[in-house]
Amino acid sequence: MEEVLFFGSAIGALGGAVGVIALRNPFYSVLALIVHLFSLAALFLLLTSAFVAAAQVVVYAGAVMVLYVFVVAYVGGGGESAWEPIPGQRFLAPLLGIALFVELSVAVLSSSLLALGTEGPDVKPGFGDPAAIGTLMLEKFLLPFEASSLLLLLAAVGAIVLAHRRREDNAPDAARSGEGDTPSKHSTSRLEGVSPSPRATP
Amino acid sequence: MSIEWYIVLSALLFSTGAVGILIRRSPLVILLCLELMLNAGNLALVAFSRMVGNEEGQVFAVIVMVVAACEVVVGLGLIVAIFRRRLPLNVDDLRELRG
Numbered sequence: 001m002e003e004v005l006f007f008g009s010a011i012g013a014l015g016g017a018v019g020v021i022a023l024r025n026p027f028y029s030v031l032a033l034i035v036h037l038f039s040l041a042a043l044f045l046l047l048t049s050a051f052v053a054a055a056q057v058v059v060y061a062g063a064v065m066v067l068y069v070f071v072v073a074y075v076g077g078g079g080e081s082a083w084e085p086i087p088g089q090r091f092l093a094p095l096l097g098i099a100l101f102v103e104l105s106v107a108v109l110s111s112s113l114l115a116l117g118t119e120g121p122d123v124k125p126g127f128g129d130p131a132a133i134g135t136l137m138l139e140k141f142l143l144p145f146e147a148s149s150l151l152l153l154l155a156a157v158g159a160i161v162l163a164h165r166r167r168e169d170n171a172p173d174a175a176r177s178g179e180g181d182t183p184s185k186h187s188t189s190r191l192e193g194v195s196p197s198p199r200a201t202p
Numbered sequence: 203m204s205i206e207w208y209i210v211l212s213a214l215l216f217s218t219g220a221v222g223i224l225i226r227r228s229p230l231v232i233l234l235c236l237e238l239m240l241n242a243g244n245l246a247l248v249a250f251s252r253m254v255g256n257e258e259g260q261v262f263a264v265i266v267m268v269v270a271a272c273e274v275v276v277g278l279g280l281i282v283a284i285f286r287r288r289l290p291l292n293v294d295d296l297r298e299l300r301g
Contacts, residue, residue, distance in 0.1 A: 003203060010207075026234075033234050060241075108209050133261060151268065
């Protein structure tokens with residue numbers, strides 16, 4: 001039973017990964033990545049890590065992928081050009097990938113980790129459940145936990161700064177004409193920067 | 203299932219993501235391939251955590267997820283900024299910093 005689940009999830013994960021790099025339309029790539037993430041969550045469950053599997057589904061497949069879908073819908077999936085700066089890049093890259101896979105496998109499997117061939121030790125029933133992970137995070141790994149929260153805050157602020165619609169980008173004339181006005185009108189025209197009114201556009 | 207199957211699968215997924223980064227041009231798909239590689243690293247972390255019977259590797263995996271979410275947010279913000287400036291969404295055309 002475990003073998004069936006493992007190979008089913010492995011095929012799903014690998015198929016999703018190949019779909020991400022092979023599909024032309026970025027929207028289909030995002031959908032393939034969602035398949036990949038769900039299969040990976042099943043693999044995490046097989047490894048008795050319930051909390052990581054739940055976080056994978058909720059955070060990745062739930063939140064991050066929705067963000068991706070929105071950006072793909074906003075940017076639009078343009079076709080990629082066939083021009084290659086390095087000749088034969090499309091054939092060299094899979095060769096390098098196979099070499100990387102062989103190298104990684106040899107490096108790990110030929111190591112002296114004797115427990116690699118086993119299924120791991122028998123663990124107590126609460127292994128990897130949210131209580132155990134939460135205890136570890138708030139006691140032993142408190143500093144990395146707080147640092148990651150700070151990192152999330154910084155990333156959110158950075159994304160807002162990056163994707164903020166600057167008024168001089170799209171309507172330089174309107175921005176210049178708005179500067180000579182009274183402060184009250186200036187503040188209202190800044191509010192309208194999200195959806196420019198016909199009055200503000202030249 | 204023995205742990206080495208998970209490790210080999212993780213290496214395979216990592217290589218797939220690396221090939222994707224090498225052959226795709228769109229920065230959006232390159233970000234997706236980065237996700238693939240980070241998730242392969244997560245799978246290896248969780249598999250090793252199961253191998254030693256200790257949950258600390260799973261905390262590592264959760265932190266990696268946080269870092270991946272931050273990377274996605276900043277990367278997508280960059281892509282939206284590139285798109286707003288009407289620059290081409292192609293990593294071969296965006297070569298101003300190359301000197």
